[in-house]
Amino acid sequence: MATQHEFEALVVGAGGAGLMAALHCSKTVKNTAVISKLYPTRSHTGTAQGGVAAPLGNMEEDRWDWYMYDTVKGGDYLVDQDAAEVLAKESVDAVIELEHMGLPFDRTPDGKIEQRRFGGHTRNFGEAPVMRSCKAADRTGHMILQTLYQQCIKQNVKFFDEYQVIDLIIEDQVCRGAVAVEILTGEIHVFHSKATLLAVGGFGRVWSVTSNAHSLTGDTVATVLRHDLPLEDMEFFQFHPTGIYRMGVLLSEALRGEGAIFVNDKGERFMERYAPNMKDLASRDVCSRSIYLEIREGRGIGGKDYVHIDVRPETINKYKSGPGGKPVTAEHLEAALPDVFEMARIYLGVEPMKEGIPVQPTAHYAMGGVPTDLDTRVLADEQGAIVKGLYAAGECACVSVHGANRLGTNSLVDLIVFGRRGGRAMAEYVQHADLAPLPKNSEAYTLSELERIRKSNGQEKPGQIRLEMQKTMMDWVGVFREGPTIKQALDKVHELQARYQHIAIDDKGSKFNTDLLEAWELGCLLDLAEVTAYSALNRTESRGAHGREDFPKRDDVNWLKHTFAWRKNGVLSVAYKPVTITKFEPKERKY
Amino acid sequence: MLNAMAHKLILRVYRYKPDREPYYDTFPVEVPDTANVLDAIERAWDDHDRTLMFRHACHHASCGSCGLRVNGCEKLPCVTPVADYADGATLTIEPMRNFPLITDIAVDASPLFERMQLVGMPIIREAEPLRADGKTIFPEGVRDFDRFENCIECGLCLSACPSMAADPLYLGPVALAAAERVLATSSDSAKRSRILELIDDEHGLWRCHSAWECTEVCPYQVNPAEAIMRLKRIVAAEKFKRLFHR
Ligand SMILES: Cc1cc2nc3c(=O)[nH]c(=O)nc-3n(C[C@H](O)[C@H](O)[C@H](O)COP(=O)(O)OP(=O)(O)OC[C@H]3O[C@@H](n4cnc5c(N)ncnc54)[C@H](O)[C@@H]3O)c2cc1C
Numbered sequence: 001m002a003t004q005h006e007f008e009a010l011v012v013g014a015g016g017a018g019l020m021a022a023l024h025c026s027k028t029v030k031n032t033a034v035i036s037k038l039y040p041t042r043s044h045t046g047t048a049q050g051g052v053a054a055p056l057g058n059m060e061e062d063r064w065d066w067y068m069y070d071t072v073k074g075g076d077y078l079v080d081q082d083a084a085e086v087l088a089k090e091s092v093d094a095v096i097e098l099e100h101m102g103l104p105f106d107r108t109p110d111g112k113i114e115q116r117r118f119g120g121h122t123r124n125f126g127e128a129p130v131m132r133s134c135k136a137a138d139r140t141g142h143m144i145l146q147t148l149y150q151q152c153i154k155q156n157v158k159f160f161d162e163y164q165v166i167d168l169i170i171e172d173q174v175c176r177g178a179v180a181v182e183i184l185t186g187e188i189h190v191f192h193s194k195a196t197l198l199a200v201g202g203f204g205r206v207w208s209v210t211s212n213a214h215s216l217t218g219d220t221v222a223t224v225l226r227h228d229l230p231l232e233d234m235e236f237f238q239f240h241p242t243g244i245y246r247m248g249v250l251l252s253e254a255l256r257g258e259g260a261i262f263v264n265d266k267g268e269r270f271m272e273r274y275a276p277n278m279k280d281l282a283s284r285d286v287c288s289r290s291i292y293l294e295i296r297e298g299r300g301i302g303g304k305d306y307v308h309i310d311v312r313p314e315t316i317n318k319y320k321s322g323p324g325g326k327p328v329t330a331e332h333l334e335a336a337l338p339d340v341f342e343m344a345r346i347y348l349g350v351e352p353m354k355e356g357i358p359v360q361p362t363a364h365y366a367m368g369g370v371p372t373d374l375d376t377r378v379l380a381d382e383q384g385a386i387v388k389g390l391y392a393a394g395e396c397a398c399v400s401v402h403g404a405n406r407l408g409t410n411s412l413v414d415l416i417v418f419g420r421r422g423g424r425a426m427a428e429y430v431q432h433a434d435l436a437p438l439p440k441n442s443e444a445y446t447l448s449e450l451e452r453i454r455k456s457n458g459q460e461k462p463g464q465i466r467l468e469m470q471k472t473m474m475d476w477v478g479v480f481r482e483g484p485t486i487k488q489a490l491d492k493v494h495e496l497q498a499r500y501q502h503i504a505i506d507d508k509g510s511k512f513n514t515d516l517l518e519a520w521e522l523g524c525l526l527d528l529a530e531v532t533a534y535s536a537l538n539r540t541e542s543r544g545a546h547g548r549e550d551f552p553k554r555d556d557v558n559w560l561k562h563t564f565a566w567r568k569n570g571v572l573s574v575a576y577k578p579v580t581i582t583k584f585e586p587k588e589r590k591y
Numbered sequence: 592m593l594n595a596m597a598h599k600l601i602l603r604v605y606r607y608k609p610d611r612e613p614y615y616d617t618f619p620v621e622v623p624d625t626a627n628v629l630d631a632i633e634r635a636w637d638d639h640d641r642t643l644m645f646r647h648a649c650h651h652a653s654c655g656s657c658g659l660r661v662n663g664c665e666k667l668p669c670v671t672p673v674a675d676y677a678d679g680a681t682l683t684i685e686p687m688r689n690f691p692l693i694t695d696i697a698v699d700a701s702p703l704f705e706r707m708q709l710v711g712m713p714i715i716r717e718a719e720p721l722r723a724d725g726k727t728i729f730p731e732g733v734r735d736f737d738r739f740e741n742c743i744e745c746g747l748c749l750s751a752c753p754s755m756a757a758d759p760l761y762l763g764p765v766a767l768a769a770a771e772r773v774l775a776t777s778s779d780s781a782k783r784s785r786i787l788e789l790i791d792d793e794h795g796l797w798r799c800h801s802a803w804e805c806t807e808v809c810p811y812q813v814n815p816a817e818a819i820m821r822l823k824r825i826v827a828a829e830k831f832k833r834l835f836h837r
Binding site for chain 2: 039047104153184215343347462509512
């Protein structure tokens with residue numbers, strides 16, 4: 001038997017996007033609830049180090065249209081420009097709003113919000129780097145989460161912590177709520193609601209080397225797919241160039257904002273060759289590919305598969321790579337990047353003031369996800385039909401402001417700008433919408449799916465399947481990919497999906513059964529891996545994070561369009577949607 | 592460091608299920624010597640026993656989920672290198688103390704969160720909003736609080752605190768540090784007297800015997816012990832003031 005709940009508005013996920021949505025919705029809708037599989041402040045937003053962009057112009061002149069241009073160009077022109085305009089314009093008062101809530105941003109000596117440089121952010125349409133990232137040391141995400149959570153508690157938002165959503169209740173293209181399992185007890189809960197917003201974050205755990213938390217398994221994104229709804233631009237997954245060697249833990253791009261540079265085995269600053277203008281501050285896809293090319297040419301450190309990021313003040317001062325070309329000191333760097341340095345010391349035993357830090361690209365960010373319109377309403381197809389009562393925001397969604405490659409600091413902006421829009425849109429909607437009736441047995445799928453996994457007694461180990469999937473995707477659908485190997489990856493994922501039907505788990509109980517829930521998450525990851533490989537196979541060009549060796553050029557004639565991918569009854573299909581272009585005509589991307 | 596060698600450990604893990612007596616399980620594991628204790632626990636889970644219950648999310652000391660005790664010391668295992676322990680060593684892995692135990696090494700962290708809410712959760716201080724000219728004036732000394740804003744609510748300080756062990760109703764280090772923040776920065780008198788009442792209590796401030804264990808185990812140098820010392824001075828001064836005004 002399932003416990004029933006009724007809410008006007010429901011938010012799934014308590015990261016930055018979910019909390020911002022819940023906060024704004026709760027301003028008019030008193031009956032707003034948040035469901036999260038992690039305790040809210042444990043969400044992955046808390047790990048964001050670098051900062052949140054806004055063209056405040058506190059340090060030097062800046063303008064929203066410069067910022068919009070950078071976002072569009074960074075996304076290799078696959079960005080929907082109406083969305084990028086919203087992002088660029090609304091970022092300013094969204095950041096000020098956070099500041100008014102008490103977020104302790106770093107300040108300039110005269111008390112303004114201090115800003116720093118970040119990859120791909122420029123002045124005057126690409127002329128030179130600009131200081132646009134607002135930050136609280138390198139703990140910006142943590143501060144955003146704490147601030148928003150505190151505000152939500154004040155607003156009496158109801159929280160269901162450590163509840164995991166297993167299914168959405170969608171019938172006749174109307175979402176009526178969600179079904180969740182209470183992790184502690186194993187009990188099933190049905191949440192009946194007029195509006196439901198998904199903010200479940202990314203799914204980097206598809207790959208073996210990732211900066212993403214153990215919990216980032218894209219559960220609800222896969223659930224959307226299982227309801228015969230499309231996912232957009234899944235072939236675009238960002239590999240961040242500065243993952244800690246072998247571990248994937250992220251070293252913030254703030255490192256390079258402060259002047260750090262990439263160095264190969266010969267001690268060369270190789271980014272000078274690949275991006276003569278922006279060099280080490282070129283966009284992430286460009287840096288990651290350059291690192292791979294160096295490694296392939298045998299110029300990885302000691303011939304191995306990594307390079308160094310060098311943040312020693314003498315290096316930065318030699319190349320004049322610090323902000324504004326000005327000299328930097330060790331004390332300044334220690335104060336600006338405390339966490340980053342601590343990580344290098346703890347994880348690698350490397351002293352960043354004395355030696356280069358070993359890094360390699362790490363799976364980091366999902367540009368693709370659940371397609372939405374500018375008000376975060378979920379799209380049912382490439383023509384613009386919507387699923388009533390269903391919304392999505394944050395990393396799990398695709399509006400699309402990031403196109404083929406996201407700029408640093410742009411995810412946090414996305415969370416607060418579109419989280420807020422989502423909250424407001426829901427509040428507006430629930431005022432005149434009726435509570436659509438629940439179908440009979442709305443929990444049936446959840447019960448049977450969990451029961452199937454619990455009872456299944458085949459030979460396969462979920463841990464083994466997970467490792468094989470992650471390795472396959474890393475090797476074949478990673479920074480570089482090509483037709484035949486993507487095809488191989490897709491076949492392998494299909495094999496793993498078949499084997500997944502024959503897994504056995506150790507824990508047959510119901511309470512706090514993470515064995516069961518992780519096995520269920522593995523099924524979600526496999527579905528997302530499948531759609532990712534399939535979308536990547538179809539797109540026969542290179543753009544942003546999607547680097548095809550067999551089609552190395554961007555092809556605007558045939559491919560200036562978004563992928564919408566479905567999986568109905570196990571059969572994959574795609575349709576395409578044109579990119580919205582308003583201000584900036586696509587041109588070749590040079591950094 | 593970059594040519595990882597295999598590191599063998601024996602994990603002696605505390606096991607508990609609500610319907611039976613606690614016991615210890617022993618899992619031999621092998622991980623690279625660059626790994627952390629959390630990786631070793633994951634190995635035990637994946638290779639030996641997937642009914643082992645533990646919390647973990649970010650794997651790099653940001654989310655505060657994975658706190659536990661290694662050989663009796665409070666640790667975040669995600670940033671505790673296995674290389675801190677000799678090859679072949681036995682590590683005793685136990686849940687944090689002073690929290691209700693759910694199962695195995697997973698505790699119910701709600702006492703921590705409840706305490707934070709009691710004091711109004713001021714991990715983030717109230718803002719000094721920008722003025723119209725985009726600038727702001729800081730209250731004196733406000734920078735001293737920066738470190739507290741780093742609290743990740745891992746609960747290690749509660750686990751390590753001897754006063755907490757003696758009195759389950761004790762407010763505990765992190766909430767007291769948060770209370771100090773309110774008193775030192777807020778001029779809202781209703782709020783101040785509510786907090787004063789809360790902490791000037793047999794389960795409040797005076798329970799602290801300055802063992803400094805909380806500061807010792809904190810992974811983010813929040814230094815609750817120091818805050819509690821300051822708090823004692825603030826409360827004494829307030830009491831004195833009130834006496835005077837009577
Ligand atoms: C190490 C690191 C550093 C980063 N630094 C930056 C930066 O400096 N600037 C920037 O702009 N971006 C940065 N990013 C990216 C950014 O942090 C993320 O994209 C963003 O925080 C995602 O926020 P979110 O709200 O969409 O999801 P998350 O914060 O990931 O939250 C997801 C929520 O969904 C919940 N959830 C998931 N599945 C379920 C389910 N089935 N049922 C119930 N709840 C569920 C989780 O409990 C969680 O509360 C960084 C990312 C990483 C990994």
